[in-house]
Each structure stands twice: as structure tokens, then as C-alpha cells.
Amino acid sequence: MKQIALTGIKPTGILHIGNYFGAIKPALALTGNYDARYFIADYHALNTIKDPKELSALIRQVAAGWLAAGLDPDQVIFYRQSSVPETLELCTQLMAFTTKGLMNRAHAYKAAVQANTERGEDPDAGINMGLYTYPVLMAADIMLFDSDVVPVGQDQVQHIEMAQDIAQAVNYNYRQEVLKVPQALVQKSVAVVPGLDGRKMSKSYGNTIPLFAPEKELRKLIMRIVTNSQAVEEPKDPEGSQIFLLYKLFAAAEEQTALAARYRGGGMGWGEAKEELFRVVNRELSPMRERFEALITNPGALDDILKRGAEKARVIARATVGRFRAAAGIDS
Numbered sequence: 001m002k003q004i005a006l007t008g009i010k011p012t013g014i015l016h017i018g019n020y021f022g023a024i025k026p027a028l029a030l031t032g033n034y035d036a037r038y039f040i041a042d043y044h045a046l047n048t049i050k051d052p053k054e055l056s057a058l059i060r061q062v063a064a065g066w067l068a069a070g071l072d073p074d075q076v077i078f079y080r081q082s083s084v085p086e087t088l089e090l091c092t093q094l095m096a097f098t099t100k101g102l103m104n105r106a107h108a109y110k111a112a113v114q115a116n117t118e119r120g121e122d123p124d125a126g127i128n129m130g131l132y133t134y135p136v137l138m139a140a141d142i143m144l145f146d147s148d149v150v151p152v153g154q155d156q157v158q159h160i161e162m163a164q165d166i167a168q169a170v171n172y173n174y175r176q177e178v179l180k181v182p183q184a185l186v187q188k189s190v191a192v193v194p195g196l197d198g199r200k201m202s203k204s205y206g207n208t209i210p211l212f213a214p215e216k217e218l219r220k221l222i223m224r225i226v227t228n229s230q231a232v233e234e235p236k237d238p239e240g241s242q243i244f245l246l247y248k249l250f251a252a253a254e255e256q257t258a259l260a261a262r263y264r265g266g267g268m269g270w271g272e273a274k275e276e277l278f279r280v281v282n283r284e285l286s287p288m289r290e291r292f293e294a295l296i297t298n299p300g301a302l303d304d305i306l307k308r309g310a311e312k313a314r315v316i317a318r319a320t321v322g323r324f325r326a327a328a329g330i331d332s
């Protein structure tokens, strides 16, 4: 039997190339080897996104994005967290086994407290209970589906460790394996994708290339990449240029070797390097953009896919909360 891999995708921003290479592509690469369950963590997003139109649009865009990037809903159980209400029941069940001290130690909460303190504000200013108890809901997402592994970035490892602590507390109390203890799966080889200004591409820096930008906008953004003032004829170091770093993500090995030689040989200006980058980026993204447009303009079909995913998910979810209730002496 295949192991179960599960990951949550927070719909808090429009997908960009960093998300694609750092999260989407590696997660999709796992789907053949694992029984995969991927979901849109819309209740996690609610902690920060309070505008209903914005949240609803982001949920659809992110779901369409994953499908356009190649997620096969017949192979992966793909659903919205909010469509599986058992998540919220398990979350309540786990609350009783989660110490407040554990939540006090969560990095995201501590960072928010520190930022408040530095600004001379009340330590808990602007921190809602959703943010404070974020790791419990995430533990519920994970344990609900008997997940063996959770593919995440390094920043999420502490949350998986907390999920382990909570599952162990439950199992220890009832002297049986009510919940499976999950493991984090961190893909170390995943590159950090640079943004237009050379820093890590991130929505918080406003330096992103959106994954589904229309062709014209894509071209404009690539032309905006910050470069140094080396003249056309000067030889250039490919590895020191973010244009080339981005190029490597999209180009075949022979293309990379050929372009690196042109950089080193001199005679190629940044404008031409950007044109070549645009060509390979657009080549890879065009078909995905078309699939994305088809999904986003047909919300009924998109919702259907997510609904079918939720139905499959709920069969598993009901079994888990039932197991907990039976162990806890709470009869249905």
C-alpha cells in the first residue's frame, strides 16, 4: 500500500513562479508515489483575509492554478478544507490535548508578539485566536486523513512537530493509536526563486511574476528585472545574474549551456538576455495559462471538481472523528 501524503495550500495570494517551483511542482511530482490529498486551506486564510470577495476569488484562483499546473483530480483527492466540516470537529477534539504553552512557542505567534513589542504596542495586538491556534487546525487537517508524510517548506516544520506532539498526547491518553503520527517531508533541493529585484520572490515584497500573467504583462515584468550597468560588449557571469537563475528553471540543459557561453563571451546585453528569458518562460507557461483561463471562466466545473474531492475526503474524515469519539467516550 502506498503511503499517504497530504498538504494544505493557503489561498492568500495570486500564485507566482516562486510558488510554482517551490511548492506546486515538487508536490505534483510526489503524486505517483503516494496516495495524495491536497487541499485549499481556506479557514487558515480567513485569519488574514477578511474581504469576502477577495477570499472567494483567491480560493478559486488557487484551486484553478493547481489544476492548470497538472493536478489530476482523479489521482489526487483535491478539496476545500471548509467543505470537510469533520476538520473542525477534530480540531475541537485536539484542542483538549493541546497545551497553551505549546501554542505560545509557535514561531508565527512569537514573531507577531515580537513585532508588536518592538512597536511599543500591546503584545497581543491584532492577533486573533485563529492565528494563535493555527497549529491545532493544521494538526487536524493532517491527522484527519491518516497522513504519513506532509510535504512542506522548512518554515512549516515546527507545525508538523506540534502535530506529532498532539497526536502522541491523544494516543498516550487512550492507550491506543487513535491518530497516526505524521512526518514532515522537506525537499531540500528546491531552489529559492529570485524575484524581479533579486530578493526571494514573495508577494510580501511585491516582486513577483504571477504564474498566469497574460503574455503582454509577462513580457513587461521580465523587462523590469533589475540588472547591473555592464555594457553590451562586456563578458557577464551567468551564475551572478538573476535573469540566468530564472532561465535555468525554464530552459533545457543544452539551452542553458549555450546561453551561459554567450554571457561569458560578451556581446550580449541584458535586453537580449531578457528576451531569451521571456521566450522560454512563455513557452512553458502558455499552455498552463490557457488551462487556467478555461477553469476560471467556468466556475461551475471548478466547483464540481472540488465538490467531488470533498465527498471522497469526507468518507475518510468521518471514520477518523468516529474513532476519536469512540476512544473518548463521546458516542455519536
Ligand code: ADP
Pocket (backbone or CB within 6 Å): 012, 013, 018, 019, 020, 021, 022, 023, 152, 153, 191, 192, 193, 194, 200, 201, 202, 203, 204
Ligand atoms: P509568499 O512568500 O509569496 O507569501 P507563500 O509563503 O504563500 O509565498 O508560499 C507558498 C509556498 O510557495 C510555500 O511552500 C513556499 O515555500 C513556496 N515559495 C514561495 N516563494 C518562493 C520562492 N521565491 N522560491 C521557492 N519557493 C517559494
Ligand code: TRP
Pocket (backbone or CB within 6 Å): 006, 007, 008, 009, 010, 041, 044, 137, 138, 141, 142, 150, 151, 152, 156
Ligand atoms: N500552514 C501551511 C502554510 O502556511 C498551510 C497548511 C494548512 C498546511 N494546513 C496544512 C500544510 C496541513 C500542510 C498540512 O503553507
